[in-house]
Amino acid sequence: MNFDEYGRLDALGMAGLVGSGDVTPEELLNLARQRLDSVNPTLNAVIADVPPTPGGNGRFHGVPFLLKDIFHHVRGLPTSCGSRAFAAIPADHDSTFVQRCRAAGLVVFGKTNLPELGLKAVSENDLHGATRNPWNTALTPGGSSGGAAAAVAAGVVPMAAANDGGGSIRIPAAHCGLFGLKPSRGRVPPGPSVAEVWEGACSDHVITRTVRDSAAMLDALHGADAGAPFDIPPPERPYLDECSREPGRLRIAYSVRSPIDRPVHPDHAGAVERTAVLLQGLGHEVEEAAPAIDGMELARCYLMLYFGQVAAMVRGRSVRGFELDTRALAMLGRALDSGAYVRAHARWNTFSRAMGAFLSRYDLYLTPTTATPPAQIGALQTPWLERLALRPLLWLRAGRLLLHSGMVEKLALRSLERTPFTQLANLTGLPAMSVPLFLSGEGLPVGSHFTAPFGREDQLFRLAAQLEGANPWGQRLPRFLL
Template identity: 50%
Template structure:
C-alpha cells in the first residue's frame, strides 16, 4: 500500500508514470481526505469531485504532473463552467464561460482539479474569514488562522488534501499562509506568470500567481509549468538559462545575505519571529554564506500609505469590472462592510491622488534595486507574529454596525480615519511582505522555525528576475536540520489511512 499523504506532487506523478498507481486512485485518496477533514478546516468551498473522477478516468496530457490531484484558489484561477465566488455574496450565480491562461497551463501539465479553496472576500485580508463561507482553520491548530488570502489552499496542502494548490499574492497572500502552515510559498517576479486573458495586471502590478507547496522541487516544477508571457501580456521577462527544476541541487555558491528583524512600520515583532531570522542567519553563516544586518533604505510608512491607497482604488475598479461581467449593480448589502468602505474611499480618490501615490512606488523600487547591487538576498521574518487566532483581526460587532452607519451616511472623514486605523492594525502583523509586491521582485517564505505547535516562516527576497537564486538556496536549506519536516497532528494520526493500492486500477 502507498501512503498518499507522504508524497509530494512530483513523487505522485512518478508513481503514475511507473504504473504503480492510477490517477483515479489518487483522486479517490484526495476526496477521502477532503471529506474527512474539511468539516473541521473549511478549506474547500466548491468540490469538483465528479468532474475529477471523469477526467482521471480518461486520457490525460503527458505533463510533469500527470494524474496528480490539485485544488484551485477561488479567486485568480478561472475555470470554465465552475462557480466562482471570490469569497463574496456579490458573485452568487457567477459561472465563468472561459478558462484563464493559468487554468489552461495547469490542465496541460496533467493535473486533475478536485475543487476550489476558501479565500477572504476578493482576497482583501491576510486571514481567511469571509462572511460567505466562514473561517478556514489551520491544520496545525484549528484555533488559529492559516493566513490569507490563500488560506484555504494553504490549509488544504498542510492537511495533505493535495500535495500543492494554486495561490495568488498581492501583498503577501502566498507567503503569509506559507508561514502560518509550514509550507514553501514563492511569489514570483512581476510578470513571470501571466494573468490573462482577463487581466494584464492586477492591483497595479502587485499581484502575481503561483502555488503553495510542501517541497522546493514542487515549487520549482510548478514555476516551469506556469512561467512565460501569454498573448498580449504587459510584461515579458527573459526566460531562465535552464528549467527551474534543474536548479534544485545546484550549489547556490557563497551568497551575500542581509537580514533585519525590525518592522518597517516600527511596530513590535514577536520574539519567536525575530528568533527565526536570527537562527536562520547563523545557519546561513555555517553554510558558507556572508551575512550582515542591513536593510534597504525606504520609508515604510509611506510604502504602507501607497499600498492602502492603491488598495482603495483597485477595490472600486474591481467592483466596477465585476458589475460589467455580472450585468448588475453591486450594492452595499452584496459585500462586507469593510469592502464597501474601501470602495467608497476609492471612489473619492481623484486620478491625481492615485497617480501621486503610485509614483511613490518608484522610491522603494529604486532603493531595493540599489540594495541588490550589494547583496544577493534579503532575509526578514515573513510575519511579525505567529499565526493569529481565528477572529483576532475581525471587527467587533458594534464596530461593524458603526461602519455600516458611516457607509450609509457617507461620513467620509470618519470613514477615512477608520480605514487608516484598521489598515495599520492589520499591516502591523504582516509588515514585511508588501515590499516585494510594490517593487516586483521575487520573494519566498520557507518553514524554518516553529513555536509550540505553530509554524513560523522566514522570508527571502531577491533581485528582479532572480527566482533561480531563491530556489537554489531554498533547496540547500531544505536539506538541513532547521527545515521543519513535521506534520500536523491530524496527518500524523492518520498515517496510512488514505493509502492506495499498488495495483493499478484500469480505466
C-alpha cells in the first residue's frame, strides 16, 4: 500500500483490509509515521510518542490512532495537558477511554497538542508551541482538540481521540473540514480515576473524516464503567447500523443569530442557510426558531464553571508552571464564593428545561458551529498591555475586584464571540455534532451544528450519514496536501 491508498481510507476501511490480510497493522503504522514525519514539522499536531502495543481484535484492529494529551492517560507516561506543570508527571493508570480504544484494536502511537489545560478554542501553548491548520497554515485548527483535528485533516490517521467541554471536538472539526460529535453527558465514562469532568460538561469521543467511523467508535466507547455516576440506557441498535437507516422526515429549527449578540460571519450564516435548503430538498421540515434561553446568562454560567475548574486544576502546584492567562483565570476562580458557583451551576437546569421544551417541538436545532473563520496563529493571545497589567493584579490577588468590575461580561464577549454556539450542548448535556458540508468564499471549511434531545445520538448519526451522502466531503483535501 502506498500513501495515496492509505489517505483515501477511513478507519473501518483500514480495519477491513487488515481483516482480509491485504495489509498488516505494521504496514499501516509505518505509513502513519511516514506521514507524520512529513507534515508534523509544519503542523506541530503530535507532541509526544506512545510506544505502540498490539490492540485487541475489535472492529478497528490494526488501525493507527492518536490520543489527546489531556484526560487520556497512558500508564507510565506524562499527560502534560499542554502545561509545564504536568509535563513530567507520569500517569499511574490507563484511562477507561484508552483501555476501550485498545480493546477495539486501535494502535496508539502518539499524543496530540492542545492549549494549556484545554482552555482555549486555539491549540497554542508555551510548552509545545502552536498547532497549524492544514487548510491554511497561517490559521489555527481550533481547540482544544486542534492537534487531533490537524492530524486527521493532514492524513496522519483517519480518526483521533478528542474531548469536548465547550466545543473542543466540534470547533476544530469545523475548522478542519471533519466530522465531530459530542456525545450525551455520561455516554462515554471518563474513569476510572474520576466520575465526571467539568461537572459532567466534558465528554470524550473522536474526530473523524467519515460519519461511520464516529458511529462505530461510539459503539466501542459507550457504557458505564465501575463507579460511573451515569448509566444511560444503551442504544436500541449499534450506532454503526444507524448510518444505513433513513432518518425519516425531521422537523428542524435553525438560527444564525449569535446567542451573545455578536456578529456572525456571512459565510458561516450562509452555510447554515444552505444547509437548511439542502435539508428541505431531502424532505425535512425546516423553520427559523430558537430556544428561549438568555445567551449572555449561559455564557456567564459557562465562565463561572471555567474559572472554578481552572482554580481547582492549578491548586497545590507552583504558579510558575502555568501560563499567565491560566494564572489569571485561576485567580478569578479562587475569588468566587461557593454560593455564586452553586447558583451558576443550578442555572444549567433552567437551560436544560428550556431545551427540553424546545426539542419537544423540534427534532433538532441547527446553528453555525462557529461564528467566524479560524483565527490567525497568535491573534487571540492576550495583548501585551493587558498582560503587563495582569501581573500586579495577580500579585495583589485582586480576583474579587475583577469579578465585580464587569470583567466577566467582557471576558464572555471576547472569549466566546468567535465560538458562541457550542457551550449550550455542554451545559445541558445534549449530544451535538458539526458537519462540514460547505466551504467559505476563501475555500475554508465551515461547520453546520446540530443539537439533538438527550440520548439521541442515533438520530444525529442517521441525519449525518444522509447529509454525507447528499453532499460528500471526504475527498476534499486541505491546501497543505495539494
